[in-house]
Amino acid sequence: MQLWTIRPRALRVKGVLPGFGLTMGTTLLFISLVVLLPLSALLIQAASLSPGEFWRIISSERAVATYKLTLSSALIASIFNVFFGLLLAWILTRYQFPGRSLLDAIVDLPFALPTAVAGLSLAFLFTSHGWIGQYLEPMGIQVAYTQLGIIAAMAFTSAPFVIRSVQPVLEDMEPELEEAAAILGASPWQIFQGIILPTIMPALLAGFSLALARSLGEFGAIIFIAGNMPFETEITALLIMIRLEEYNYAGAAAIASVVLAAALVMLLIINLLQGRIYRARSDS
């Protein structure tokens, strides 16, 4: 790795365009209002607990069960979306077929739909009398009111992230790169994994991390299809909601701060990964 050729990016802040002070100031103000202020309110709430209490709440068996369920479901849903999203982005960029623009438009639907509506429709689809559920049930596959349902809801609401991250990169890929590889004797699979995949990797990772973040925070779509049984199908966001309904604000805040910390750590890791990929191919 050629570390010595990497110019420190921070030095590029002073550009030809004026207004750095103004834009940076405005940005910081907005970040403070929209992000930092609510977060500190949350932390202050949680801080009203003694460390012992705090620890007891966040490590309670029921809370830990929700972390495990939420995290594993979000990971599975996001990984599923990496494959599914890549496939869809591929089809949308590489092939011309009737209905292509319609499909392209439908991709954004999970963003436009109120998540409760998404959850309801999924529940209708997957209950034992639903369109899909009635066929899955006899095969022994229960989606509604199980973790599968949670994963389905998460995958549905976060699907556009991967597609929309990868699509522009695929569109911009020079066809010559694949042609050059083909002339050198590479098989289609070798071209895909050796040339195309490395090119879209940063975008794929970005899509993955966005989908993961969204899945961790998803609430509306999930509660309709998850059974919401404590220890079984209860996600962390629901537990927070329940604590709130019990007027246990400090308890809700304590659990929420765990979610917050987890989200931050995960985004940080993914950002570092991405930075490494981008830097390894610093475009001149």
Add this chain to the structure above:
Amino acid sequence: MSIEIEHVNKRFGHFVAVDNVSLSLPAGQLTALLGPSGSGKTTLLRIIAGLEHADSGRIRFHGEDATDVHVSRRGVGFVFQHYALFKHMTVFDNVAYGLTVKPRRLRPGKAEIRRRVMELLELVQLDWTAHRLPSQLSGGQRQRIALARALAVEPKVLLLDEPFGALDAQVRAELRRWLRRLHDDIHLTTVFVTHDQEEALEVSDRIVVMNQGRVEQEGTPEAVYDHPVNPFVFSFLGQVNLFHARVQDGQARIGDLALPMAAPDHQPEGDGLAYVRPHDIEILAEDDGQGALAAVIQGITVVGPTARLELKVAGGKDLIHAELPKTQLAPLGLSPGMKTWVRPVNSRVFVGHRNQNPPVAEPALHPRD
């Protein structure tokens, strides 16, 4: 390995990109496909490579039919105008790519790959860049790496699509001389596309002039330059002056002036256009009585060792261009506004072009693109 192209046609929609092209490119030679932008050069090259499929016609390598052989098995090397290097791989990995994707039983060992890649990098004089990324190289260096990558799989033929098109003038001139020397060393059958007639004339063993999907002429650079078969080839290969002319009794005349002709045989009779290159116009300070056109010097530009004159012939509409060594300006006492006599010492008359629009109304200064 020779390349035979037989009656190849290619359309895009209704647009005919390659129009019934037949060519035979001899083994071991460096052939230039020369033509203006849009004349179908790239399409033809891509058909030879197998990147594009001809609508009809055959491609043979050394007599063997390659028309339906897949691009990955055709054994050609291809160099793209914009390098098409793999950005996420080092220079070494780029050059090694063709070897590493071989099926396991044909793939050389790691050490052997390393040896071959370094050998190629030395050949293109860039062995010191092995661990760099393509983005850390200049355009000229990238193109040499692209060439090394193409050569790594030991192709039977090498195809280059405007390989120097994206480079600046000096690097371009250097690289094409280097390509010529390289070709003299390795003697690979090579086809390269260019729209730059100077590049084609300087580098190649053979030139194929293309226009609107058709082959206008093929031959050695000298033959094509000295004996262009039609007005298009004549004006595409360099600057020209056009004169209305008439051929009668085997003699071409501009007005009363009898013209010496490069190819007086088989010259059909009638009205036409005389094509004269700027360096084939003699400038006389005095009328020597052997026939010349009176002209007034409109301007003189000195470009390095050459003086370029713009003159207006008495009774003529367009300016004509003449070139002579700078050293002759002083002895002739030439200066702008001066009355002189001009005499074409060499010309080519194409009969039947008089009533059409001249293919080039003005002398073509830059017959590119």
